Amino acid sequence: MNRLLTIEDLRVTYRSSRGEVPAVRGVSLALDAGRTLGIAGESGSGKSTIASAVLRLHPRSARIEGRVEVCGQDVNALSWGALRRMRWSDAAMVFQGAMHSLNPVLTIGDQVAEPVLVHRPTTTRGAAAHRVAELLEMVGLAAEHAHSYPHMLSGGQKQRVMIAMALACDPRLLVADEPTTALDVKVQAQIMRVLQNLAEELGLGLLLISHDLAVLSSVCDEVVVMHGGIVIEQGPGAELFANAQHPYTRALAGAFPTIGDPDSRYRPQGVGDDPASFEDPAAIREFLSRCAHDDGGCLVHRPEFARFALRDAPDCLRATELGILPADSETETAI
Numbered sequence: 539m540n541r542l543l544t545i546e547d548l549r550v551t552y553r554s555s556r557g558e559v560p561a562v563r564g565v566s567l568a569l570d571a572g573r574t575l576g577i578a579g580e581s582g583s584g585k586s587t588i589a590s591a592v593l594r595l596h597p598r599s600a601r602i603e604g605r606v607e608v609c610g611q612d613v614n615a616l617s618w619g620a621l622r623r624m625r626w627s628d629a630a631m632v633f634q635g636a637m638h639s640l641n642p643v644l645t646i647g648d649q650v651a652e653p654v655l656v657h658r659p660t661t662t663r664g665a666a667a668h669r670v671a672e673l674l675e676m677v678g679l680a681a682e683h684a685h686s687y688p689h690m691l692s693g694g695q696k697q698r699v700m701i702a703m704a705l706a707c708d709p710r711l712l713v714a715d716e717p718t719t720a721l722d723v724k725v726q727a728q729i730m731r732v733l734q735n736l737a738e739e740l741g742l743g744l745l746l747i748s749h750d751l752a753v754l755s756s757v758c759d760e761v762v763v764m765h766g767g768i769v770i771e772q773g774p775g776a777e778l779f780a781n782a783q784h785p786y787t788r789a790l791a792g793a794f795p796t797i798g799d800p801d802s803r804y805r806p807q808g809v810g811d812d813p814a815s816f817e818d819p820a821a822i823r824e825f826l827s828r829c830a831h832d833d834g835g836c837l838v839h840r841p842e843f844a845r846f847a848l849r850d851a852p853d854c855l856r857a858t859e860l861g862i863l864p865a866d867s868e869t870e871t872a873i
């Protein structure tokens with residue numbers, strides 16, 4: 539096993555006019571070469587904050603605690619020079635909505651060549667052009683697109699360009715934050731397939747972030763589900779979706795229609811009210827204010843939110859009834 543990313547007890551707190559915002563509250567993850575790890579969760583659950591912490595891209599207002607290691611390097615202890623080398627060469631990122639950040643007056647070829655020329659200054663113009671053609675082909679675009687301008691490409695093609703750019707300096711770890719936002723469903727599937735194939739062919743470690751649990755589960759070896767800055771459930775992609783334990787994971791799985799699967803166990807439904815307020819830590823810990831299965835008992839029982847995720851003894855009053863625990867289980871509740 540070749541460990542590319544280790545995150546240990548990561549805590550990220552933003553100082554803001556609202557006071558302290560505990561965006562990530564003790565998350566531990568690991569990712570090996572050739573593996574795909576998905577982070578699912580709705581808006582505000584802390585997904586992008588984790589991505590920023592991996593490449594140390596967080597704003598000054600963020601306080602970071604815990605350890606982030608990329609290719610054996612403690613990211614928060616790196617000098618600026620070492621950090622600059624680590625970015626692009628060890629780990630690269632495809633940002634949320636990044637396709638809109640292509641420069642409209644430069645050709646695709648010039649833009650894809652830029653990281654190569656900046657990070658490998660001895661590269662000749664000819665070698666850079668050769669590398670651009672290679673990268674475009676890797677993401678399924680014709681090499682001729684090097685001469686195109688961004689407005690000549692579709693949204694999906696532009697996102698492929700962003701992926702090509704991220705791969706320019708042969709990173710071993712690729713972080714993709716909502717890489718399919720604003721693309722139609724068919725193109726989303728194509729982009730996910732491109733990322734999955736690249737991870738396999740190049741032996742990359744792929745950290746994929748999305749609010750769409752169904753898509754992540756179909757692409758990723760392992761998926762973690764986040765809510766309010768903590769991981770509430772984790773498991774192999776396909777299994778997690780088909781056999782979600784936590785009421786929140788189930789709600790998230792059911793938040794999207796399952797196209798082409800009339801027998802899906804999940805019927806489209808909302809997750810519930812707004813995400814738990816960060817100003818009220820108790821509301822984050824306890825999912826009960828949003829849980830569709832709460833029949834009032836939880837108000838008395840006051841379950842620990844994180845304990846829902848325990849597969850052998852979830853802290854859910856209706857675990858047996860909802861099929862989270864087998865009917866013959868002796869453990870009706872965790873208390």
Ligand SMILES: Nc1ncnc2c1ncn2[C@@H]1O[C@H](COP(=O)(O)OP(=O)(O)OP(=O)(O)O)[C@@H](O)[C@H]1O
Nearest residue numbers: 552554559561580581582583584585586587588597
């Ligand atoms: N620079 C910042 N200053 C203050 N609070 C922030 C900052 N960036 C993010 N937050 C807060 O941290 C929490 C987690 O945000 P984050 O962007 O990591 O969530 P997310 O799951 O990636 O959401 P999205 O899918 O909308 O990007 C949110 O409450 C957000 O408002």
